[in-house]
Amino acid sequence: MRLSERSGSIAQSEIRSMTRACNAVGGINMAQGVCDLEIPKEVIDGAKRAMDEGINTYTPTEGLPRLRQAITDKMKRFYDVAIESNQVLVSDGATGAFYTACMALLNPLDEVILFEPYYGYHRSTLLSIGAVPTYVRLEAPQWNLDITALEAAVTSKTRAIVICNPANPSGKVFTREELERIGTFAESHDLIVFANEMYEHFLYDGAVHVTALSVPSLKNRCVVLSGFSKVFSITGWRLGYAIAPANVIEAMAQLNDLIYVCAPAPLQIGAAEGLEKLGDGYYAELSRIHQHKRDIFCDALRDARLNPSVPNGAYYVMTDVSNVSGNDDFEKAMEILERTGIASVPGRAFYHDDSGKNMVRFCYSKPLDVLEEAAEKIRKLR
Template sequence: MPELSKRVQTFTDSVIRRMTRISDEYGAINLSQGFPDFDPPKEIMDALAEAAYKGPHQYSVTFGAPNFREALAQKQGKAIHRAIDPNKEIVVTCGGTEAMMCAMMTICNPGDKVMVFSPFYENYGADAILSGADPIYIPLIPPEYEFDITLVEQGFRDGAKAIIVCNPSNPCGKVFRRDELMAIGELAVRYDAFVVTDEVYEHMVYAPNKHICMASLPGMYEHTITCNSLSKTYSITGWRLGYLIGPEKVFEAAKKVHDFLTVGAAAPLQEAATVGLKFSDEYYEKLLQTYTEKRNYFLKGLDKIGLKHNVPQGTYFVLIDISDFLELPQFPGFSDLEFCEWMIKNIGVAAVPGSSFFKEDVNHLIRLHFAREKKTLDEALCRLEKMKECFRSY
């Protein structure tokens, strides 16, 4: 057989999705892959039922159905604080995953450098490599996951074409402050570079933190590609509806990349989801209230069990410190991946090993999520309680 691409030899398959497959095999509660176990809003489901019979069922415009783009422009224009041209500044993609890949392939040439904050959503490094770029990792320092702006400037000095900013950040839940975003933006302008943002958790930001779109900051719209998705906001992760927003020059290039990657997102799903994009502010306020309650409830349960964790400022993820467990003789030399596999088989709860998110040598963290009904969270906490037996048996 001829040699395969060297690119695909430099990263693994998705550890997150791998954990879901193992979880399904053993019937565990899946707190690894971040998707809810409750239905989307009824209005969206009703619209989908109608679209099933009335259509559209054929290709829409490749870069997004006109009514879908118009609704996106209205909604996101409020967040970016400017009018968005739905015909010249939005490309609809097959999920936020394609939006990020499309953005990277639009701006990167082979040999370019792209900065990525660590910890990071696992796709970013692979996206850089697949687009021919070399990732430069900038550490976020716990417990608040702050960063050294001098390292960002050094990355730009070393020729970085772009920096990826996930805000709020998966997996650590960091919400970037205005001063942090301003500092990054000023460097991007000074070195004539791009900021590629992933803002899929924009409506899950817990008080007193506030979500700020990078593209809304002074002088940043021309330097920012905003990637986003409907998956988390409307609980439709399986619909794979994402988009990117950027200046017209970026749009013209990105729509060509998207056209040859996937042709277009599903037409009937765009039709149905347009209803959600027109929801009033009340929907997003209730969504935040729901996830705030879930976060507080789940963290309180973890505290009662005695599991060490961070307090996420945004997203629906929490990092658990398993250092004390890894020191026990029951887990001789265990990696975090082996510990997660043990959890699935013996505790019945699926997590993601933290090492899949960090460039640094991190083996003591695992990620759980709380996008679940209360009864599911209760059962998960009940099962996690059994982890105390590890200490009692020692």
């Protein structure tokens, strides 16, 4: 059978490719972004109890009212942002929420600006619906926003910008000033802003998460995306959500119903109980633990004569690997895997050109004993 043009536009994720290579040698997988912490008891117990109580059938496609309200309350609690529950859509992961948002708001050939290094699923999603990604480079190690470059990238076809904050893969945390500048830019060109805030609770060195919804110029033109995969360590549950103006959520819900029908009913209850019952200390501990892990692994990278761009958020580190043997990022990633047993992601997975050919990305969200073993192994590159 002849495949569609759409299917030919989507490449296999480098993350999955490196995961397979890692499994083949029995290595330590620092390619895939799986949070290693235990699932909070409140989340597990809530889902189990929901199953026992018979909450196992279809839910409204927008999500259970209890979870939508819990998300609404969370935005007020953490960011003092007031929204209504009809501005919330629960979907099958933040990836699912982003897909339905793009389907609802973008047309084929619309141009969408991505900041490089970008998260690969953002680019692939845009390509799958016929949108055209364009790119604005953020340079290591600080990944500062260059508004001049942003202005140079916009055309009459530009419809939207995608922000990942904190960013996968760079770990950049956008400041309020930067978001305000993006808001002013978006207003002047009448653009939508998709703000992926999945790593909002993974912050280091005093960094503060500023949600796009708290920036006046963005509030009515943004779609905020987040979820529970990382914060509750439930990547396999596929629970995420979008926050947007109510009319956008209505349009997204029709597509969510068509593609996913609804998110898993009892798992929504588990996530709701996590939001309702876990105190501020839980989230502070997430940051503390991951900052400690970041420091352990970045120290090891420096000892190996590599040059990490130390992240302020999320749990990934982009690393210059110019000193590693190989002609490009893939060969260098494979050299690291063969010599140390540590899997990483080749840097060009996060760029549209060859800019990442001397870079790789590591995920340091591993159990502490595994991370310490990985740190010792990576020092073999000296």
